[in-house]
Amino acid sequence: MKAEIRIVAGTLRGRKIQCEVHPDLRPTPQMVREAFFSILGNAIPNRLFVDLFAGTGVIGLEALSRGARSTSFVERDNALVKSIEGYLRKFDLMSHAKIYRTDVYRWISAWKAPAEPINIFISPPFPDLHEKPDVLLANVQTLMSKVHDESVIVLQAEIESPLETAPELADWEKRTYGRNMLLIWQREDNPPAPAEEANGIDNM
Numbered sequence: 001m002k003a004e005i006r007i008v009a010g011t012l013r014g015r016k017i018q019c020e021v022h023p024d025l026r027p028t029p030q031m032v033r034e035a036f037f038s039i040l041g042n043a044i045p046n047r048l049f050v051d052l053f054a055g056t057g058v059i060g061l062e063a064l065s066r067g068a069r070s071t072s073f074v075e076r077d078n079a080l081v082k083s084i085e086g087y088l089r090k091f092d093l094m095s096h097a098k099i100y101r102t103d104v105y106r107w108i109s110a111w112k113a114p115a116e117p118i119n120i121f122i123s124p125p126f127p128d129l130h131e132k133p134d135v136l137l138a139n140v141q142t143l144m145s146k147v148h149d150e151s152v153i154v155l156q157a158e159i160e161s162p163l164e165t166a167p168e169l170a171d172w173e174k175r176t177y178g179r180n181m182l183l184i185w186q187r188e189d190n191p192p193a194p195a196e197e198a199n200g201i202d203n204m
Helices: 028-042 058-065 078-090 104-110 128-129 133-146
Strands: 002-006 016-018 048-052 068-076 095-102 118-122 153-156 174-175 179-185
Touching: 016 133, 028 058, 028 118, 028 153, 028 174, 028 179, 048 058, 048 104, 058 068, 058 078, 058 118, 078 095, 104 133, 133 153
Parallel strands: 048 068, 048 118, 068 095, 118 153
Antiparallel strands: 002 016, 153 179, 174 179
16 A cells, blocks of 8 residues: 655655555654654754664654754665665755665664764564564664763654563653654763774764
8 A cells, every 4th residue: 555654844844755555664653753853852953863674764854854964774675775765866865864775783783873962763663573572672772882972762662562561671761652652762971982983873
């Protein structure tokens, strides 16, 4: 089934992205997207942004629309990657984006975080969320250990999923929107990253 997703605000406000909705693709509902960007607010402009399990790419595109300095899209599905690239070209945003067609967990393992605050959005597919949450949580903890002070990680989950009661996320802020849940964490009191770990978002 085909669907259209509208970018809500910013320089691309009202622009639409077309996608094929199927069980393996979970586009973030507009209500949840609006809530996410409202939560981050002034932390979006001029910051680096990472869209993990990018899918349609609408979250990363909206981040660019709202003033993010650059977005890295990480998605392993070749058709989705081509679609994201097509919209980046259409909206003249290729110079503000990086696309990684790879497994998200492999990318996380190799990623060297920048020595500055960064925003990361994680929207895992249903199997990762419900069938192997231990792998997902281990990789979330890897991200937490890498990012710099004031960085924000937001994980999209569902109520009654294993993540809702995961002890690893006990101190994360939780907000629910229907069946959807946003889990929010901000890095505090983190010492500056060592030089070898601060080579920038493009290094893998």
